[in-house]
Amino acid sequence: MHTIGFAGTAKNTGKTTAALQVLDRAAEAGLCLAVTSIGYDGEQRDHVTGLPKPRYALPAGTLLATAEQTLPVCGRLEILETSPIRTILGQVVIARMTEPGPAALAGPNTRADIETILARLQALGAELCLLDGALNRMAPMMAADGLVLSTGAAFDEDIAVLAAHVGALAELFALPRQSPPAGALVTQSLLTPGSVETALNGLLSGVSGWVLRGAVSPRLVAAVLEKAAPALQDRELLFEDPVKLAVSGDPRAWARLLQQAHAMAIRPGLLATLPLRLVTVNPFYPRYWQRDYRYEAAYVDAGRLLISVQAAITSAPVADLIASPPPDLLKIVLGEYNCSD
Amino acid sequence: MKTVLLAPLDPVHDNAIKLLKRKLTDAGYRAVALPPGSTEEEVVAQALEEHPIAILVSRTLGYKVAETLGHLVDLAEAAGLRPQTRLGVGGMAITRELGAELGFDGCFVGSLDMAELLGFLEGHAIAGPAEMAQTAPRSRPDVTAGFTYAWRDATIAGMLDQITDQILAWTAGKTSPAIARAELRAEMLTDPDPDLRERYIALCDAEIQAFYRQGTLPLGVRRLEESELAALPGATAGTRPPFESLRHGRQKPLFFVQYGTGCPIMDITHIRLAEDWGVDGVLHFDPSWGAQREGLLEGLLTHEHDGTIVTLDNLRLIRQYMNPATLWNVRGHRGLNTPETQVLAQAAGADLLKINIPYGSTGGGTDPARLTVDGVHSLRLAARYGLPFDIPGNDELSGVPPQKTFAGLLIMVMLGLKLGARPIPKPLLCYSPYMTIEGLMDADFVDMNFAKLRVWQEIVDAPVWPGEPVGFMTHSPERVQSAITTAAHAALASSAGVAAVTIASSDEAYSKGPISAPARVDSLRATRELLRFFGPADIQPTPRAEELQAQLHAGITATLNAIARRGDFVAAIYEGLLGSQEDGLYPGRTGRGSVMTAAN
Numbered sequence: 001m002h003t004i005g006f007a008g009t010a011k012n013t014g015k016t017t018a019a020l021q022v023l024d025r026a027a028e029a030g031l032c033l034a035v036t037s038i039g040y041d042g043e044q045r046d047h048v049t050g051l052p053k054p055r056y057a058l059p060a061g062t063l064l065a066t067a068e069q070t071l072p073v074c075g076r077l078e079i080l081e082t083s084p085i086r087t088i089l090g091q092v093v094i095a096r097m098t099e100p101g102p103a104a105l106a107g108p109n110t111r112a113d114i115e116t117i118l119a120r121l122q123a124l125g126a127e128l129c130l131l132d133g134a135l136n137r138m139a140p141m142m143a144a145d146g147l148v149l150s151t152g153a154a155f156d157e158d159i160a161v162l163a164a165h166v167g168a169l170a171e172l173f174a175l176p177r178q179s180p181p182a183g184a185l186v187t188q189s190l191l192t193p194g195s196v197e198t199a200l201n202g203l204l205s206g207v208s209g210w211v212l213r214g215a216v217s218p219r220l221v222a223a224v225l226e227k228a229a230p231a232l233q234d235r236e237l238l239f240e241d242p243v244k245l246a247v248s249g250d251p252r253a254w255a256r257l258l259q260q261a262h263a264m265a266i267r268p269g270l271l272a273t274l275p276l277r278l279v280t281v282n283p284f285y286p287r288y289w290q291r292d293y294r295y296e297a298a299y300v301d302a303g304r305l306l307i308s309v310q311a312a313i314t315s316a317p318v319a320d321l322i323a324s325p326p327p328d329l330l331k332i333v334l335g336e337y338n339c340s341d
Numbered sequence: 342m343k344t345v346l347l348a349p350l351d352p353v354h355d356n357a358i359k360l361l362k363r364k365l366t367d368a369g370y371r372a373v374a375l376p377p378g379s380t381e382e383e384v385v386a387q388a389l390e391e392h393p394i395a396i397l398v399s400r401t402l403g404y405k406v407a408e409t410l411g412h413l414v415d416l417a418e419a420a421g422l423r424p425q426t427r428l429g430v431g432g433m434a435i436t437r438e439l440g441a442e443l444g445f446d447g448c449f450v451g452s453l454d455m456a457e458l459l460g461f462l463e464g465h466a467i468a469g470p471a472e473m474a475q476t477a478p479r480s481r482p483d484v485t486a487g488f489t490y491a492w493r494d495a496t497i498a499g500m501l502d503q504i505t506d507q508i509l510a511w512t513a514g515k516t517s518p519a520i521a522r523a524e525l526r527a528e529m530l531t532d533p534d535p536d537l538r539e540r541y542i543a544l545c546d547a548e549i550q551a552f553y554r555q556g557t558l559p560l561g562v563r564r565l566e567e568s569e570l571a572a573l574p575g576a577t578a579g580t581r582p583p584f585e586s587l588r589h590g591r592q593k594p595l596f597f598v599q600y601g602t603g604c605p606i607m608d609i610t611h612i613r614l615a616e617d618w619g620v621d622g623v624l625h626f627d628p629s630w631g632a633q634r635e636g637l638l639e640g641l642l643t644h645e646h647d648g649t650i651v652t653l654d655n656l657r658l659i660r661q662y663m664n665p666a667t668l669w670n671v672r673g674h675r676g677l678n679t680p681e682t683q684v685l686a687q688a689a690g691a692d693l694l695k696i697n698i699p700y701g702s703t704g705g706g707t708d709p710a711r712l713t714v715d716g717v718h719s720l721r722l723a724a725r726y727g728l729p730f731d732i733p734g735n736d737e738l739s740g741v742p743p744q745k746t747f748a749g750l751l752i753m754v755m756l757g758l759k760l761g762a763r764p765i766p767k768p769l770l771c772y773s774p775y776m777t778i779e780g781l782m783d784a785d786f787v788d789m790n791f792a793k794l795r796v797w798q799e800i801v802d803a804p805v806w807p808g809e810p811v812g813f814m815t816h817s818p819e820r821v822q823s824a825i826t827t828a829a830h831a832a833l834a835s836s837a838g839v840a841a842v843t844i845a846s847s848d849e850a851y852s853k854g855p856i857s858a859p860a861r862v863d864s865l866r867a868t869r870e871l872l873r874f875f876g877p878a879d880i881q882p883t884p885r886a887e888e889l890q891a892q893l894h895a896g897i898t899a900t901l902n903a904i905a906r907r908g909d910f911v912a913a914i915y916e917g918l919l920g921s922q923e924d925g926l927y928p929g930r931t932g933r934g935s936v937m938t939a940a941n
Contacts, residue, residue: 040442088441109444135411139418191386215420247415
C-alpha cells in the first residue's frame, strides 16, 4: 500500500484540495482507496475565518479511518472495525463507504497511532492511503511513503518570502540518507542550554560524527558548531528525519545552518528520508477587514507565485492544481515520475 | 507527585493558567506554570526537563494562533514527549473539532470542569457530548417533589372544600362533545375501527369534518413536506454541548421556555436551542383557533400563525427530537378540545398537563359551564395518567386583581387534589393593568412579586411556578431591556424559593411573528448571568412586601368567601366573582349550550 501525506506550510494553503485531486485520479485509475487525517477535516467553513472550505466527497468502496463523532456527518457507510485509539472526537473507527458521499475525517494524531491504522487499512485491501494533514502540522507524516507539500499566500502574502521559505523547506527533504557512523555522539533533542553543554562536552572529547534525534533547535545547533566545528570536520551531522527538522525550526534558519556546515566541511544528512513528491501553490489568502471584523477571500498573482516557487525548488515538481493541474498527477505523487522526465 | 506543565502561549494573559495552577495544586499535583509569552520551544524544552504527565495550554484563538498551537503539538511529538505526556488545550473559541485538528489529546470547552480535567490527567478518555449523555444520563426532575399539599390556612381550605364539592356535584352526570371525543380518541390510539373514527367525526365542527371527509385543510394550514422532514435530522444532528443548567448550583427552580411557532420543525429547532442553553423543560402552546373548533386534526401540520397545531403526529415528532431528560408540558387548559388534548399529550409522552377552568372560561375562551365539565374530566385524566398539571394565572393580564386570579388557582388546586391529581399553581409575575392603574408597583417590581409568591406559603405547601412567562408587560421592543427584565424576574423567583419558572424570549411580545433564536438566547444568557451573579445570595424585599402580602391574603379570602356563599361556581364566573367586566374580564362564549346529560 502506498501512503501519501498531505502537509501544508499553514492553514488554507490547499492540502485538502490537493488530496481531493489525487483522490479523483486514483479513483479513475481503479485503486482501492483509503483516507484518514492527522487532524480534523470536514467543516464547511474555516474555524477562524468563517470562509468556505473544500470537503471530502468519497467514492463508494473507499475505506476511511475517522473518529466516531464524525460519523453523523458522513455519507452512508459500514463500520468494519473500532480501534482502541481515542481522539477528542471519540474512538477511531474504520469504515467503508457503501455509496458515494461526503465524509468528515478525524483520525489518529500521533505517528505511532497512524502506523497502527495504516496497517489495518492495508490488511483490509487498501492500495493507496491519503493521509490528510492539518494546519501546518507535519510531525506524524513520517508514517507516509511520500509527501505532497502545499504552500500559498495564506502562509505569507509576500511571494518572495513564501518562495524562500518553501524552497528552504524542500531542501530539508532533499538531504541525503546516511547511516550513523560507529562512535558517533547521539543527542536526544537539543532544545535546552543543558543539552547544549552536554553535546559540546561530548563532541570536544572526540567523536566520529554527531547524530541529533528528536526536536532540535537550529539556533542551538549553530551555537554548538560555533565551538565544536573542528571536531566534526569531514564527519557527518545527521538528523533523525526531515520532518523533525521542519517542525523544529524555521527552514530558512536550517538553510543558513546547513550552508555553514558545508562551509565547515561537515556533511549533513538524515537517518530516514521522506520523498517530497510534489509541491503545490495556492494564491488564496484570507484578508481581514478590521472595520467590520470579517475575512474575505483574496489572491496574490497566481502566475508569479508559481514561477517564483518553481525557481526556489529544484528537488520536486511544483504545480498550481487549480490553474494547471498536471495530467500525470497520480504518477507524480506515487513516485513513478522523475523531476527530470 | 505528578507534574503538570501549564503554558499560556499568550503574550499577555495567563489568568486561566493561574486558576489552573491553584486548582491543580489543591488537587495534589505539582503544577508548573510558564510565564506569558513563552514560545513553543520553551514549553517543550521545559517539558523535557520536568517530565510532566500533561501539558495544558490556554490560548484565545485568533488568526495564526492555530498554527502556533499546531506547532507546539508537532514539536512535542518530534521531541518524543507524546507517549508520556498528554496534551490538552482550552480557551476562548476553542472547539472540540479544532482541538482534534490541532492534534491535542484533550480539549476543554466552556467553563473549567475540574472533574473532566482530572480525568484527562489520569489518562481517562475525554467524554464527548454524546458520551457524556450516555455516561451521565439526566433524569427528568419532578416539579412537585417534596411538597405535601398540606393546607396551612384552614379557613381558606374550608371554603375551597365547599366550593369544589359543589363543582363536583354540579358536574356529576354531565358530559360534552369534547369528553366524548376524548374517549373515542383514546380508543382510536389502539383500535383502527373505522366506526370509531366516524363517531369521532360526527362530533366535530364542519371545518374539521371537511378535513376528515374531503381532505380539506383549514385556511392557512398545510402538511409538512417530505423534504422538510428529511432535512430535519441533518439540521439537528452533530455535536451538542453537554447540558449545563441555568441554576448555578441551586436545585430549584427548574427553568422552562414556551414554544409554539406554528411549525413543528421550527419548534424542534427552538427546543434544541433552549436545551443547549440549559433549560429543564418546554411548554407547547397551541393556536387559539384550534381551541375554538370542536375536534382536532391529524397528521404533520404547519401554519403561519402563533401556536403549533395539536395533533398526535406533531406532538410525537416534537418529542422525538427532544432530549429525553427535558420536561414537556402540553397546553390544554382552555378551549373546546381540553380533554382530548390531555389524551394526545399523554400518548405523545408529555410530563405535565395544563388545566385552568376559571382562566380558560373567560376572555376569548370557552363557556364557563362547558369548560367546568371538560376541566373536571381533564383533571380526572391527569390523575389517571399520574401527570401533574399546572394552572396558569394569566387572567391577571386582562386586568383582574391578583387576589381574584389566585382564588381561581386555589380552587383548581383543591379540585385537582380531590380528584387525585398533583396541581402546580402559576401566579404571574407581571406588571399587570391592575398594578399599573392602582400604582402598586410604581416604586419597584420586587415587593409585589415577593408578596405574590410568599402568600402561597401561608396558604398551602404546594409547588409554585411563576409564569407564563415571568416579567409579562415589563418587556419592550428593545432586546437588552427585555432580556434583563426577564432575568431579574427569574432571579427574584429563584430567591423566593419557587419550584419552577417560565422565561420569555426577549422578543416574545414584539417579534411580529415567530420568535427568533438569538432573542431566545438573549434571555437564557441573561438569566444564567444574573443567577451566577446572585449565586446563593437572596434578594431582600422591603417591609412593604409584608403589607402587600397581607392585603393579598385578605383579598383571596374575601373572594373565596363570596364564591362559597354564592354556592354555584359556574354562576360565580358568569357573575364576575373571579374577575368582573369592570376588571376587564368577560365570560367565554365558545361552546355555550353544549353541556349534555351523560348517558348512564
